[in-house]
Amino acid sequence: MMGLSLSRMVAVLAKEFTQLVRDRLTYAMIIGIPVVQLLLFGYAINTDPKHLPTAVLVQDQGQFSRSILGSLQRSDYFSIDHVARTPEEMNKLIERGEVQFAITIPGDFTRRVVRRDKAQILVEADASDPAATGAAVAALASLPAEGLKHVLKGSLATINPAADPFEVVVQRRYNPESITSYNIVPGLVAMVLTMTLVMMTSLAMTRETERGTMETLLSTPLRPLEVMVGKLTPFVVVGIIQATLVITLARLLFGVPMAGGWAALILGLFLFIVGSLSLGFLVSTLARNQLQAMQMSFFYFLPSILLSGFLFPFRGMPEWAQWLGSILPVTHMLRVVRGAMLKGVGIAEAAPSLGALALFVVIVAGIAVKKYRTTLD
Amino acid sequence: MTFAIDVQGLSKRFGDHQAVDNVSLQIKQGHITGFLGPNGSGKTTSLRMLCGLLTPDSGTGQVLGLDFPREAEAIKRQTGYMTQKFSLYEDLTIEENLAFIARVYELDRMSARVDETLETIGLTHRRKQLAGQLSGGWKQRLALAAAVMHEPKLLLLDEPTAGVDPQARRGFWDNIHRLADEGMTVLVSTHYMDEAERCHEIAYIFNGKLIARGTGDSVIAESGLITYEAEGPRADRLGREFTGKPGVEMVAPFGTALHVSGTDRAKLEAAIQPFRRDPYVWTEVQPTLEDVFINLMRIHAPAEVRAA
Numbered sequence: 001m002m003g004l005s006l007s008r009m010v011a012v013l014a015k016e017f018t019q020l021v022r023d024r025l026t027y028a029m030i031i032g033i034p035v036v037q038l039l040l041f042g043y044a045i046n047t048d049p050k051h052l053p054t055a056v057l058v059q060d061q062g063q064f065s066r067s068i069l070g071s072l073q074r075s076d077y078f079s080i081d082h083v084a085r086t087p088e089e090m091n092k093l094i095e096r097g098e099v100q101f102a103i104t105i106p107g108d109f110t111r112r113v114v115r116r117d118k119a120q121i122l123v124e125a126d127a128s129d130p131a132a133t134g135a136a137v138a139a140l141a142s143l144p145a146e147g148l149k150h151v152l153k154g155s156l157a158t159i160n161p162a163a164d165p166f167e168v169v170v171q172r173r174y175n176p177e178s179i180t181s182y183n184i185v186p187g188l189v190a191m192v193l194t195m196t197l198v199m200m201t202s203l204a205m206t207r208e209t210e211r212g213t214m215e216t217l218l219s220t221p222l223r224p225l226e227v228m229v230g231k232l233t234p235f236v237v238v239g240i241i242q243a244t245l246v247i248t249l250a251r252l253l254f255g256v257p258m259a260g261g262w263a264a265l266i267l268g269l270f271l272f273i274v275g276s277l278s279l280g281f282l283v284s285t286l287a288r289n290q291l292q293a294m295q296m297s298f299f300y301f302l303p304s305i306l307l308s309g310f311l312f313p314f315r316g317m318p319e320w321a322q323w324l325g326s327i328l329p330v331t332h333m334l335r336v337v338r339g340a341m342l343k344g345v346g347i348a349e350a351a352p353s354l355g356a357l358a359l360f361v362v363i364v365a366g367i368a369v370k371k372y373r374t375t376l377d
Numbered sequence: 378m379t380f381a382i383d384v385q386g387l388s389k390r391f392g393d394h395q396a397v398d399n400v401s402l403q404i405k406q407g408h409i410t411g412f413l414g415p416n417g418s419g420k421t422t423s424l425r426m427l428c429g430l431l432t433p434d435s436g437t438g439q440v441l442g443l444d445f446p447r448e449a450e451a452i453k454r455q456t457g458y459m460t461q462k463f464s465l466y467e468d469l470t471i472e473e474n475l476a477f478i479a480r481v482y483e484l485d486r487m488s489a490r491v492d493e494t495l496e497t498i499g500l501t502h503r504r505k506q507l508a509g510q511l512s513g514g515w516k517q518r519l520a521l522a523a524a525v526m527h528e529p530k531l532l533l534l535d536e537p538t539a540g541v542d543p544q545a546r547r548g549f550w551d552n553i554h555r556l557a558d559e560g561m562t563v564l565v566s567t568h569y570m571d572e573a574e575r576c577h578e579i580a581y582i583f584n585g586k587l588i589a590r591g592t593g594d595s596v597i598a599e600s601g602l603i604t605y606e607a608e609g610p611r612a613d614r615l616g617r618e619f620t621g622k623p624g625v626e627m628v629a630p631f632g633t634a635l636h637v638s639g640t641d642r643a644k645l646e647a648a649i650q651p652f653r654r655d656p657y658v659w660t661e662v663q664p665t666l667e668d669v670f671i672n673l674m675r676i677h678a679p680a681e682v683r684a685a
Contacts, residue, residue: 375432
């Protein structure tokens, strides 16, 4: 009869603990992941975004208009930072994603209010992310009652603000039914590519080092860029297959529309795939073993999910978190893929995001090639 | 005689550890030089610096007529390096490994070369087998073939025969001699004394310092070591009688015999005198390379080690 021995168990326990403490990166991660990520996401994530960028087109220069704009600002949900002169300008702003809302106060507004003749203001919301617009749209319900309260004096005092002197017409664009999957599913393209490509390539060099084949590789005339291109190209194919698969399934199973931004989508995907692979390669030149490579990849995944606007509205985050999120290629890829599929944006409209992706590729690939050691030093 | 390697003052430090300390090497072209020394003495580090895998802290000279270490890349192209641990791809077939090497070196007649190499090492019929499934001896043959595929002028071998059976070792050394006959310069690190004797010259490194070099005979002669061998029943058990005796610098059992060595003949003979009796037979023998190396290690060991 073999009994369990406590001292044998303690022997294993002590050995594991020593090994754990000796691997400094793992040690740092044990402390780092909870603390950094808790602080980061605890403060950054906000599912009730306020101060959403709003453009206004005021065709009625009256006291009523000013009062309504003031009321919108006070609601905290809208931050009026663009004043458009033409409907075309408004359209461009919302299409490029520079504003979440476009509010039009028509030229006959004052006249209609005074005549109690179905006065309207038009609110166009970029509803491609329903979570980002939901609360703000709900807040609009009280606008007719509140918006003119302070200006209905004197002869106008007979207009009862409580009886809604005007109507707010809300137009949800790009995702009129506010279907969450229209927002999430295209975003999954970016997430799937991030997870698989970064992880796969992060093991590319560490595996060579661990198996000892790195020595052979280094003793040959291979140059860093040759190794990198050779190692990453097969995964570009993997990335293209995955992207095609996810987009096809998104269309077939979830009925996600394709508004026609193919050019921007394809260019964006290519840049994003190459960028993610370069990042994985960079991780693999830094990590000393496969475990470290995996940990570094995970450290990158969490902000990619939480700070990119994939799950939570990007504009709901405080400015510093938005700034952090803007460094992540996923953030830009999400904008490209959602813009292309839901809004049908072209390369010109998607240029800021595409440019950011291209910059990411250049910087990360550059560092990776520099960090690649041609010796065992 | 021209030197394939002529390097002075080679040094490399890892943190607090001086792995290689001011080593100068002159390796004759077309010769096989054995690089000897205990584990951790700096053999691997020296080889890696010579083929450009490690950057030396200091050291200059010429390798294959090229400026060392400035032209490390050019040196690398003309050097074949076989690592201590099998470092080809175990998850690729034998043929795929060779084809990879041929491509990386941009060799002409690629597939013909791969076929020839397979033929030479006798693995043609197993070409589709994964390299990881080969036994130690076959792996080593494959690794050697891969290292010389680009026809290097200099071949660096890092303990190539560790863990290989005697028959495979013999075959391996026949190959090395054949390559040297064709003009290749070979620097091979090893632990085995019989292998040291197969080399044209030897270089002995200890604690990062080069402490002996030359032909086997000259190294033995220069050591000034005198060795007596005792034979007879249980002669090997006599060892402990000699430890610490004046004049006796080294005692080592050799099978049933015992080697007692020292550099001072008079003192050594005086120490042996009490045991020149039945059933022991004493004869003076030529010290072996092993005797010489163990003695060198003893002389050059740091003071604290010697005291212990």
